[in-house]
Amino acid sequence: MMQLEKIRQEFPALGTQVYGKPLVYLDNAATSQRPLSVIRKWEELSTERNANLHRAVHRLADLATQEYEATRDAVRQYLNAASREEIIFTSGATASINLVAFSFGEAFVREGDEIIVCEAEHHSDIVPWQMLCERKGAVLKVLPVDDGGRIRLGALPALLTPRTRLLCVAHISNVLGLVNPIKEIVKICHSAGCPVLVDGSQGIVHERVDVAGLDCDFYVFSGHKVYAAPGTGVLYGRRELLSRMPPYMGGGEMIETVRWSGTTYAPLPQKFEAGTQNIAGTPTLRPALEMVKRLRDPEILAESNAIKSFMLNGLNKISGLRLYGEPSSPEEKIPLFSFSVEQAHHEDLALILDKMGIAVRSGQMCAEPLMDRFGVTGMLRVSFAPYNTLQEAEYFMQSLERAIKMLRG
Amino acid sequence: MKSLQECQEEVVEDFSMYDEWLDKYEYLIDLGHRLEPFPEELKTDDRLIRGCQSRVWLDTRREDGRLFFRADSDAIITKGIISLLIGVYSGRTAAEIAADDFSFVERLGLRENLSPTRANGLASMIETIRRTAENLV
Numbered sequence A: 001m002m003q004l005e006k007i008r009q010e011f012p013a014l015g016t017q018v019y020g021k022p023l024v025y026l027d028n029a030a031t032s033q034r035p036l037s038v039i040r041k042w043e044e045l046s047t048e049r050n051a052n053l054h055r056a057v058h059r060l061a062d063l064a065t066q067e068y069e070a071t072r073d074a075v076r077q078y079l080n081a082a083s084r085e086e087i088i089f090t091s092g093a094t095a096s097i098n099l100v101a102f103s104f105g106e107a108f109v110r111e112g113d114e115i116i117v118c119e120a121e122h123h124s125d126i127v128p129w130q131m132l133c134e135r136k137g138a139v140l141k142v143l144p145v146d147d148g149g150r151i152r153l154g155a156l157p158a159l160l161t162p163r164t165r166l167l168c169v170a171h172i173s174n175v176l177g178l179v180n181p182i183k184e185i186v187k188i189c190h191s192a193g194c195p196v197l198v199d200g201s202q203g204i205v206h207e208r209v210d211v212a213g214l215d216c217d218f219y220v221f222s223g224h225k226v227y228a229a230p231g232t233g234v235l236y237g238r239r240e241l242l243s244r245m246p247p248y249m250g251g252g253e254m255i256e257t258v259r260w261s262g263t264t265y266a267p268l269p270q271k272f273e274a275g276t277q278n279i280a281g282t283p284t285l286r287p288a289l290e291m292v293k294r295l296r297d298p299e300i301l302a303e304s305n306a307i308k309s310f311m312l313n314g315l316n317k318i319s320g321l322r323l324y325g326e327p328s329s330p331e332e333k334i335p336l337f338s339f340s341v342e343q344a345h346h347e348d349l350a351l352i353l354d355k356m357g358i359a360v361r362s363g364q365m366c367a368e369p370l371m372d373r374f375g376v377t378g379m380l381r382v383s384f385a386p387y388n389t390l391q392e393a394e395y396f397m398q399s400l401e402r403a404i405k406m407l408r409g
Numbered sequence B: 001m002k003s004l005q006e007c008q009e010e011v012v013e014d015f016s017m018y019d020e021w022l023d024k025y026e027y028l029i030d031l032g033h034r035l036e037p038f039p040e041e042l043k044t045d046d047r048l049i050r051g052c053q054s055r056v057w058l059d060t061r062r063e064d065g066r067l068f069f070r071a072d073s074d075a076i077i078t079k080g081i082i083s084l085l086i087g088v089y090s091g092r093t094a095a096e097i098a099a100d101d102f103s104f105v106e107r108l109g110l111r112e113n114l115s116p117t118r119a120n121g122l123a124s125m126i127e128t129i130r131r132t133a134e135n136l137v
């Protein structure tokens, strides 16, 4: 308990109140709260090291560039990528996916080619692919999930054809909270010659990510969901692919030489980092990933597991409650629970819980096709971070029961 | 029939009896449950109010120069809110409704106590009632 209490105190937001009640923040899948180490890093960069990168010889520019590039090394090491050139900084997961959709699309996707996305994807991992397919006259195919929300791996081989150019799938769905079998998916896809993009927006928070071990070709995530500053993000890409992809945006330091007769581009990773970068934000990824490691403490993991079984148990006892995302084993589920309750609309529940000091999400969670799949207009989602406590889960469960009682009258 | 102003005063007074927001919700939920049943066949797209997160249907009937509203929502608190509005405006003439400034809603404190998306929904409900009346004046 000691360790968790200590870490919680490093997150100023966790000690605040709403409506005079202690804040119980259970909307972590939307964005996480930030620790002091991240806030201070941003402050330090803004006060002591603010300069544009790679461009000047002065001392500040040097310090800012060092911070930025050291962050690249830290991310490379954290993800176990083969080289620092494979780590591209972006403004978030959505930006990373759009970059790949454009640049990979330009290099590799022709009319009649196919892209596969999973049925449970976030809109950010659907719409860029629809746009690409529209642009190129390519075909978008859907890898389905079963009634429990698990990917139907058995359906995958038949979807793969010689024209499949890329498969896109979340490491962990932001609605279902299920850890997808990425290794198996990659194996099946690679044997058909198809690369795989993994949307790690939720995965980076809850899983030990090893891109070499996963053998995926792209891995993307946002900083703000994993304790770093908003407007930061990462694209890991396999060097063989990145080097064959044209730039996404032009300008700034992404060039080698610019002539009226033509421009040549900088090598990786600068080729994909056009314009002034998020100089104060991106370096916060370093303390943020340090926090991820610290939160992997056995005592804190034990608390998370206790929350998971407490929640599953409690939710299953509520009559008329339907939980989406049923794991085959406990390890397959993160402490994220989306559900609907008969005679208790998700909006009403969220509104009442809010007044009890509890922040949860209600609605479509940017996954409309998945809502359609389950025949609902929305769900209530409770998403825990490793810094949440069992006590908070207990308070949530009591409050939920009270809210349902109020609504059913 | 009470005047529009009297009716609005009453609603504001009833609502301000509760100090706690949870109690205000409880009151709205109760109103929502007691709202006259809405015929399923009236749940058509042209009766859906746009801008609400939950689905809200509003049906307007005109009788002897007066407007009668019926409504439904799949979210019960929303239903309670629309029930408040209907209670105030149903049975009045289009001219009377169109001339009102709807400021009594501000005094309920609903807007600042609903999430921004809900507050938008509330604004859409008011707008729909106002526009319906204006079109019939």
Ligand SMILES: Cc1ncc(COP(=O)(O)O)c(C=O)c1O
Pocket: A029, A030, A092, A093, A094, A095, A122, A124, A125, A170, A172, A173, A174, A199, A201, A202, A222, A224, A366
């Ligand atoms: C699985 C998943 N993918 C993509 C995103 C988009 O992230 P962002 O809005 O930070 O770009 C999110 C978060 O909303 C997410 O949960």
